Amino acid sequence: GAGVSQxxxxxxxxxxxxxxxxxxxxxxxxxxxxxxxxLGQGLEFLIYFQGNSAPDKSGLPSDRFSAExxxxxxxxxxxxxxxxxxxxxxxxxxxxxxxxVEQYFGPGTRLTVT
Amino acid sequence: QxxxxxxxxxxxxxEGAIVSLNCTxxxxxxxxxxxxxxxxxxxxxxxxxxxxxxxxxxGRFTAQVDKSSKYISLFIRDSQPSDSATxxxxxxxxxxNLFFGTGTRLTVIx
Numbered sequence: 001g002a003g004v005s006q007x008x009x010x011x012x013x014x015x016x017x018x019x020x021x022x023x024x025x026x027x028x029x030x031x032x033x034x035x036x037x038x039l040g041q042g043l044e045f046l047i048y049f050q051g052n053s054a055p056d057k058s059g060l061p062s063d064r065f066s067a068e069x070x071x072x073x074x075x076x077x078x079x080x081x082x083x084x085x086x087x088x089x090x091x092x093x094x095x096x097x098x099x100x101v102e103q104y105f106g107p108g109t110r111l112t113v114t
Numbered sequence: 115q116x117x118x119x120x121x122x123x124x125x126x127x128x129e130g131a132i133v134s135l136n137c138t139x140x141x142x143x144x145x146x147x148x149x150x151x152x153x154x155x156x157x158x159x160x161x162x163x164x165x166x167x168x169x170x171x172x173g174r175f176t177a178q179v180d181k182s183s184k185y186i187s188l189f190i191r192d193s194q195p196s197d198s199a200t201x202x203x204x205x206x207x208x209x210x211n212l213f214f215g216t217g218t219r220l221t222v223i224x
Contacts, residue, residue, distance in 0.1 A: 004157070035214075042118070042202065042214035043158070056211070091157055100206040101146050105157030 002026065004106035006092050012112045013082055021077045021109045025094030032075050033095070033103060034067055038088040046090075049075065082113045117141055120203055120215025129224050133190040137203035137215045140184065144213075146206040147179050149188045151199045152217065158202055161188070193222045 005024040013019050025032050034046040045059040049069040060066070064082075069075040079086055089110050093103040120137045127133055135149075146165055150158035164170045167181045176189040186205075190197055200217040207213070 040122070040216065042120070042216040043204075043212075045211055045213075048211070059211075093157075100212045101148065101163055102160060103212070105150075105159070107155070107157050 004092055004094050004104055006090075006106040006109050008109060009107065010110045010112075012114060015084060015113055016081055018078065018080045019082055019111065021079075021090050021111070023075045023077070023092030023094075023106060025073065025075070025092070026096075026104055027073075029094035029096050029104075030072065031095040031097065031103075032069055033093040033100075034075070034077050035091045035093065036088045037091055037108070043091065046077070079111075082111075084113050087111055087113045117213045118203060118205060118215045121218055122216050124219040124221060126221045126223060127193055129193060129195060129222055131193050131222075133188075133193050133197070133220060133222075135188040135190075135201050135203075135218050135220070137186050138184055139186070139205055139213075141205075141207065141213075142181070142184065143207055144205040147177070147186050148204040148206070148212070149175075149177055150202040150204060150214075152202060153199045161201075193220075195222045195224050198222050 007022045030051045032049045035043040047067045048056040064080045067077045089108040091108045093105045095103045118139045148163040149161045152158040170177045174191045178187040198221045200219045202217045203215040204212045
């Protein structure tokens with residue numbers, strides 16, 4: 001079956017612009033996660049959605065970052081007023097259970113802020 | 115101190131060698147221990163996970179957890195060029211959040 005998909009695969013934007021990154025999880029997966037992977041760094045947790053519960057936003061680095069998940073499926077990560085330090089690969093993962101184990105990752109969106 | 119420490123490598127081995135990849139961690143409350151493989155420009159792919167201490171084997175891969183030492187390992191037997199990738203360890207506290215190592219880049223030379 002189809003895996004997790006993300007779009008766009010690459011995004012180049014100018015400093016100060018807003019960007020939206022999209023994630024389509026595996027059908028039927030109730031849990032959805034966003035991570036950031038910077039060069040030489042491990043994956044950094046950003047936000048987690050589980051069903052209709054309030055999202056866990058504890059990993060968002062600043063109020064310029066926000067995410068929503070519509071209808072329990074597609075999710076959008078928005079970064080406002082982008083900064084050069086926001087350049088990274090943004091990964092989305094989904095899971096069929098509420099636990100963190102067995103997460104399935106998308107290919108990521110490579111964001112470059114110039 | 116980071117929650118999870120992993121030697122970034124790079125690590126180069128000849129085809130057929132046994133590879134040992136390791137992570138250490140500081141939080142004794144971690145419950146699940148995972149290994150992910152990430153090919154260049156791809157998302158991480160779950161290889162295997164273990165709960166608490168002990169060993170788990172899957173084909174050429176063996177995961178080992180020693181909670182008393184806060185140390186986990188992944189062994190790859192009869193390594194193949196197709197095993198060339200970055201290997202990430204990850205650990206779950208409880209609930210949903212995973213803590214990742216920085217990854218070890220492995221190259222298996224034919």
